[in-house]
Amino acid sequence: MPSQPEYIGPVDSSVVPRFAGIATFALLPRLDQVSRADIAVVGVPFDGGVSYRPGARFGPAHVREASRLLRPYNPAQDVEPFGTQQVVDAGDIAVNPYDIDTAVAQIEEGARELTAGGTRLVAIGGDHTIALPLLRNVASIHGPVTVIHFDAHLDTWDTYFGAPITHGTPFRRASEEGLIDLTASVHVGTRGPLYSRQDLRDDKRLGFAVISSQELEDEGLSKAIERLHVRIAGKPVYVSIDIDVLDPAHAPGTGTPEAGGLTSRELLTILRSLSGANIVGADVVEVSPAYDHAQITAVAASHVAYELISAMAPRGSASVRGGTWAVSAALSFVCASFNAAMASVRARSASVRAPAL
């Protein structure tokens, strides 16, 4: 008799093929299928703050679809991210698509409800506007936090067309509101043309250091990672990842692409260096499926979220107890009719039940 798993993991893909059923992130249980959650992946389908190509409102569903292929063991960090903590898919925060102020208030309120019991969020956007209400919530819990911001852009501009809250302004507003640690925050992967030199002066005054895309190339990953860790100095961090930090070759499906960006391998390597850091929350934003091809961007985004969740996992494996591979009673119920249908197929063809590789 196997012991009751402490954590409910993804649907067992050796029983239910990973391309079957309704997509939750990494085929994890929904929030209403668990009694408590350490980490909730939550979609924030808002793109009313974009300045160029729209469409990131469809990001959460697109990333969930691409995340079906994620597996329970992460060898790069030597951790079972769904086996040492309860990770769930909390669905989407319902946001007003016509009114930015209303949407921002809804996102903050939704985040507050989800984090009330100590749950940490990995939010899937949505455009980068959503980082502001998410930071407001995190700062209300932890005080000013160190932000590690991966992006081609600074996102510390003041206004667009007179609007103070857009996807190009969240970190300026966050800095002005006292939400971030001005001594330790950092942009990573910045590149591309700016409006003027003043943008960089303002950015520095607002509390950010910069590890640019060019510096990453010049000094190499290890040196840049070292510099990043000196800057954040072991403090609690909020990690905000605009998928456009990747080169358009690695993430074409985004709203404001800039040439000369990181490879997905470089980004994943930097994220792995945060393994065991005190990550109090995170977001992955700006995936815009209409410009994506063959899920390139969504696959990258799903792996980025997976590495974040892995970095947030408690070290040590005492509490795994096979939980990662378990199919919960609730999920069994959800899949029961599917399994029944598949049973007859399996009876006819043993090859249907191939190893889940």
Ligand code: MN
């Ligand atoms: Mn950007």
Ligand code: MN
């Ligand atoms: Mn951004």
